Each structure stands twice: as C-alpha cells, then as structure tokens.
Amino acid sequence: GQNIDQPTEMTATEGAIVQINCTYQTSGFNGLFWYQQHAGEAPTFLSYNVLDGLEEKGRFSSFLSRSKGYSYLLLKELQMKDSASYLCAVKDSNYQLIWGAGTKLIIKP
Amino acid sequence: NAGVTQTPKFRVLKTGQSMTLLCAQDMNHEYMYWYRQDPGMGLRLIHYSVGEGTTAKGEVPDGYNVSRLNKREFSLRLESAAPSQTSVYFCASIHGSGEANEQFFGPGTRLTVL
Numbered sequence: 001g002q003n004i005d006q007p008t009e010m011t012a013t014e015g016a017i018v019q020i021n022c023t024y025q026t027s028g029f030n031g032l033f034w035y036q037q038h039a040g041e042a043p044t045f046l047s048y049n050v051l052d053g054l055e056e057k058g059r060f061s062s063f064l065s066r067s068k069g070y071s072y073l074l075l076k077e078l079q080m081k082d083s084a085s086y087l088c089a090v091k092d093s094n095y096q097l098i099w100g101a102g103t104k105l106i107i108k109p
Numbered sequence: 110n111a112g113v114t115q116t117p118k119f120r121v122l123k124t125g126q127s128m129t130l131l132c133a134q135d136m137n138h139e140y141m142y143w144y145r146q147d148p149g150m151g152l153r154l155i156h157y158s159v160g161e162g163t164t165a166k167g168e169v170p171d172g173y174n175v176s177r178l179n180k181r182e183f184s185l186r187l188e189s190a191a192p193s194q195t196s197v198y199f200c201a202s203i204h205g206s207g208e209a210n211e212q213f214f215g216p217g218t219r220l221t222v223l
Contacts, residue, residue, distance in 0.1 A: 004151065033211065042199060042214035043152075087151070096167070097212065099151030 002026045004100035006088050011106045012078055020073045020086050020103045028093025034062050034073045035087040037102065043087055046073070075105075083107045110135050115200050115215035122190045122222045130185040130218050132200030140203045141183040142167075142212065143175060145196040152199065158183055190222045 003025045012018040024032070031050040035043035049055055049064035049071060061074040073086055085102040092098055113134045122128055132141065139160050144152040154167030158177040172194060174186045183202075187194060197219050201212040 008149075042216050044214070045211040048211065089152075096154060096157075097152075099153075101149055101151045 002092065002098045004088055004090060004098055006086075006100040006103045008101070009104045009106065011108060012075075014078055014080060014107055014109050016078050017074065017076050018078060018105065020075070020088075020105065022071045022073070022088035022100060024069050024071070024088070024090045024098075024100075026090045026092045026098055029066060030091040030093070030095055032062075032064055032071050033089045033091070033097065034060075034071075035089065037085045037087055039084070046086075078107050080107050080109070112136065113200055113202055113213050113215035115198075115218050117218060118216065119219045120221070122187075122220065124191060124222060126190050127186065127188050128190065128220075129187075130198055130200075130220075132183045132185070132202075132215055133181050134200075134202040134213070134215075135181065136202060136204070136213065137180070138202035138204050138213075139180075140205065141177065142201045142203075143173070143183070143185045144199045144201065145169065145194075146199060146217075147196050155185065155198075190220075192222045194220065195222045196220060 006022045034046040037043040047062040054063045059076045064071045085104045087102045088100040089097045116131045142157040143155040153169045156175040158164045161180050176184045200215040203210045203212045
C-alpha cells in the first residue's frame with residue numbers, strides 16, 4: 001500500500017529552527033509537496049521537490065532524497081504565525097496526491 | 110479573482126438527509142477534486158474530474174456522487190447522509206496534471222451528521 005509518515009506534533013521556540021521529516025512509500029513518484037494549514041483554514045502550497053536536493057524559499061527550505069523515500073521541511077527564524085499543521089504529499093504514478101496526516105507545529109515564545 | 114469558493118461553509122444534517130456541496134473556481138483550471146479531512150488522517154480523495162463532463166472515483170467514493178457542471182463548477186452530493194460522513198470537505202483545482210502544478214484549495218465545508 002501507499003504510506004506517508006510524518007510526526008504528529010512538534011514544539012519549537014520563536015526564533016529557532018525546526019525540521020519536519022516525511023518518509024514515503026508510494027507506487028511511483030512524480031514529486032513531493034509541502035503545504036501549510038492553519039487551524040480551520042485550507043491548505044496552502046509551500047514547496048515542491050522532484051529532484052534530489054534542497055529547494056530554498058525564504059525562511060523555508062525543503063529537501064528530498066528519492067533513494068531514501070525521505071523529505072524534510074526546514075523552517076528558520078520561527079515566528080508565532082508559523083504555528084500550523086504542515087502536510088507532506090507525494091504525487092504517485094497516477095498523478096494523484098497521497099497525503100500524510102500532517103505535523104502540528106506549536107511555537108512557544 | 111476569488112480563487113476556489115465553496116458553499117455552504119457549515120452544515121448540520123440528520124442521518125438520511127441529503128445535501129449538495131458546491132465548488133467553483135475562476136482560474137480556468139481543468140482538474141477539480143473533492144477531499145475529506147478527518148482528525149489524525151491525511152486528506153483523502155473522494156472523486157475528481159479531469160475536465161468538463163468527466164468524473165472519476167478516488168480513494169473513498171462510496172456514499173458520494175459528483176457532477177462536473179461546467180469547467181468552473183464541481184458539485185458533491187450526499188444522497189443519504191451517515192454519521193461516518195461527518196468531516197471537513199475541501200474542493201481543490203489545478204491547471205493540469207503536470208508534476209509541479211500545485212493544487213489550490215477552497216475554504217472547506219464543515220459537515221456534521223447527527
């Protein structure tokens with residue numbers, strides 16, 4: 001079966017750095033997405049990786065290793081507004097997105 | 110541009126009642142999707158459409174019917190609601206199936222079935 005694993009919850013301090021991991025086992029691979037979802041709101045796109053390596057976008061970076069079935073989202077200089085759930089999703093061989101359950105990130109002052 | 114809109118935002122149904130959730134997008138996207146989101150689980154695909162007049166089943170299609178009314182609108186119908194269908198429903202759209210294309214989501218419909 002297809003499976004996406006990510007930690008259920010993480011806590012970090014304002015101003016610090018946090019890394020959210022995602023491991024996947026899917027039928028085929030056509031890219032990995034990270035989305036942010038604030039409580040009670042819709043998911044919004046953060047990043048996309050299809051080749052191995054690091055993609056940087058401001059305070060957020062995303063890394064992919066296809067051979068290991070592994071990705072991480074790195075958030076730097078954490079702000080209180082970064083408190084949200086972070087969803088990892090993989091596009092499979094049918095070009096459908098398979099979603100992880102999300103990681104709830106709690107930022108403390 | 111309004112992006113992706115959904116109606117209603119909230120609804121409470123009794124078991125056995127029916128309702129239709131409406132989704133519309135103004136981005137000229139070809140593909141549209143209906144997901145449900147439950148606590149502790151990832152988004153699960155109910156049905157999707159790759160173009161006007163087409164629909165296909167996703168991971169959890171039972172108990173739901175969809176209709177791609179035109180390029181802009183995609184509806185989800187519950188004919189006889191059950192408590193197991195209590196969930197948050199999201200509509201999403203995308204320009205095409207290209208790998209890098211991100212999905213744009215509507216604000217969600219929070220449905221409770223008693």
